[in-house]
Amino acid sequence: MPPASSKKLSFKQQQLKFREDAILDTVNRFLAKKGFDLMTMDEVAADVGIAKASLYKHFQSKEELAAASMTRLLDDTLEVVHALAARMDPLDKLKAVVRWAVTLHLAGTMPLLPSTRSSIQQALLAYPPYLERLSRLTEALGDWIGQAQAAGTLSPALPGEVILYTIFARSCDPVADFLKMGGAFSDDDIVDLVVHTCFEGISGRT
Amino acid sequence: MPPASSKKLSFKQQQLKFREDAILDTVNRFLAKKGFDLMTMDEVAADVGIAKASLYKHFQSKEELAAASMTRLLDDTLEVVHALAARMDPLDKLKAVVRWAVTLHLAGTMPLLPSTRSSIQQALLAYPPYLERLSRLTEALGDWIGQAQAAGTLSPALPGEVILYTIFARSCDPVADFLKMGGAFSDDDIVDLVVHTCFEGISGRT
DNA sequence: GTCTATAAACCGATAGAC
DNA sequence: GTCTATCGGTTTATAGAC
Numbered sequence: 001m002p003p004a005s006s007k008k009l010s011f012k013q014q015q016l017k018f019r020e021d022a023i024l025d026t027v028n029r030f031l032a033k034k035g036f037d038l039m040t041m042d043e044v045a046a047d048v049g050i051a052k053a054s055l056y057k058h059f060q061s062k063e064e065l066a067a068a069s070m071t072r073l074l075d076d077t078l079e080v081v082h083a084l085a086a087r088m089d090p091l092d093k094l095k096a097v098v099r100w101a102v103t104l105h106l107a108g109t110m111p112l113l114p115s116t117r118s119s120i121q122q123a124l125l126a127y128p129p130y131l132e133r134l135s136r137l138t139e140a141l142g143d144w145i146g147q148a149q150a151a152g153t154l155s156p157a158l159p160g161e162v163i164l165y166t167i168f169a170r171s172c173d174p175v176a177d178f179l180k181m182g183g184a185f186s187d188d189d190i191v192d193l194v195v196h197t198c199f200e201g202i203s204g205r206t
Numbered sequence: 207m208p209p210a211s212s213k214k215l216s217f218k219q220q221q222l223k224f225r226e227d228a229i230l231d232t233v234n235r236f237l238a239k240k241g242f243d244l245m246t247m248d249e250v251a252a253d254v255g256i257a258k259a260s261l262y263k264h265f266q267s268k269e270e271l272a273a274a275s276m277t278r279l280l281d282d283t284l285e286v287v288h289a290l291a292a293r294m295d296p297l298d299k300l301k302a303v304v305r306w307a308v309t310l311h312l313a314g315t316m317p318l319l320p321s322t323r324s325s326i327q328q329a330l331l332a333y334p335p336y337l338e339r340l341s342r343l344t345e346a347l348g349d350w351i352g353q354a355q356a357a358g359t360l361s362p363a364l365p366g367e368v369i370l371y372t373i374f375a376r377s378c379d380p381v382a383d384f385l386k387m388g389g390a391f392s393d394d395d396i397v398d399l400v401v402h403t404c405f406e407g408i409s410g411r412t
Numbered sequence: 413g414t415c416t417a418t419a420a421a422c423c424g425a426t427a428g429a430c
Numbered sequence: 431g432t433c434t435a436t437c438g439g440t441t442t443a444t445a446g447a448c
Contacts, residue, residue: 155408
């Protein structure tokens with residue numbers, strides 16, 4: 001018999017957590033594939049293999065479901081950010097984050113960028129856990145951006161916000177989808193191309 | 207009495223054309239603001255100031271309405287493309303096109319990029335007038351891209367499709383929305399920043 | 413009488429309740 | 431697992447102008 005776990009989760013709680021993760025996995029894929037508006041609670045429930053009503057045991061509304069999914073994505077991102085070695089060059093760390101995000105995108109598990117036009121945007125801003133993660137991520141990336149600009153490896157002429165927003169935006173760059181649809185490139189090639197155009201642009205003589 | 211118009215449009219036909227343009231103006235704005243899925247026929251009709259049923263006198267369906275709007279946008283783009291002086295540098299012509307598109311975007315009249323996830327994508331591919339414009343635009347921009355790569359002003363190492371798709375994608379770059387929301391920059395500044403990061407990226411020492 | 417615009421009705425889909 | 435209310439795209443029948 002193994003020693004008693006130090007975790008305080010009962011068996012039932014573990015099962016709840018497990019199913020919650022399964023739900024969020026499904027939601028992540030649907031958000032990536034169809035976006036919030038076209039995702040239905042019926043298909044989420046069917047995909048997870050539970051009754052629709054059970055979804056509402058875990059999440060109060062469709063909006064909260066999506067917000068929880070986005071929050072978990074930011075948690076994953078924060079883990080990636082913290083896992084990057086402290087001694088690594090700031091520019092390389094930023095490139096690694098973008099590379100990770102584009103890879104997720106191509107794998108079909110990157111929810112749509114919360115754009116001005118999506119109806120979840122409002123729900124996200126009313127969901128404190130999401131805002132808290134976003135704030136921490138912004139701070140971490142902002143530090144690296146400042147360091148890279150000081151070192152001259154990121155353009156010091158660009159406002160830091162522009163660089164930050166660009167990094168967020170390129171994580172969902174539709175160019176990746178177009179290239180994947182074209183079928184002429186492997187996923188690895190596409191990641192390289194998107195990361196490259198993010199940092200170096202499309203101009204020549206760089 | 208003025209001489210008989212050379213146009214073959216009767217007064218009634220002119221009125222129809224006029225109202226059709228008004229409808230498409232409204233649709234353009236709603237597509238830019240909310241996207242296809244969140245745009246309702248009710249609000250389009252209300253904004254134009256006509257009854258919802260009247261929309262169906264002009265367009266058979268919501269999909270065709272959006273497709274007509276996108277087609278008109280490509281027509282406008284083709285006009286801009288043809289208006290650029292033939293002797294201009296290809297790189298400068300491409301920058302001018304992106305600049306024009308981002309300006310439209312900020313003005314709130316640039317419909318969303320037809321992404322893989324939108325439900326209009328299918329309708330657009332089934333709408334020959336749209337495909338015909340897209341084909342002509344792709345050809346024109348493709349020529350310029352090839353010339354700029356040969357001259358070394360666009361990266362010869364990048365596949366032409368990557369550059370083309372990037373130019374399309376940056377025309378709807380969400381970075382512009384984020385910067386506008388922040389309120390720290392004028393529209394002109396935002397256009398400069400987005401065009402710059404499109405061509406030069408965010409790296410330093412360029 | 414015909415033609416046009418519209419109000420009202422229709423109906424499928426979907427979030428959420430029981 | 432079924433039920434209901436709502437919303438939104440589409441259709442149809444009517445009222446009014448010429």
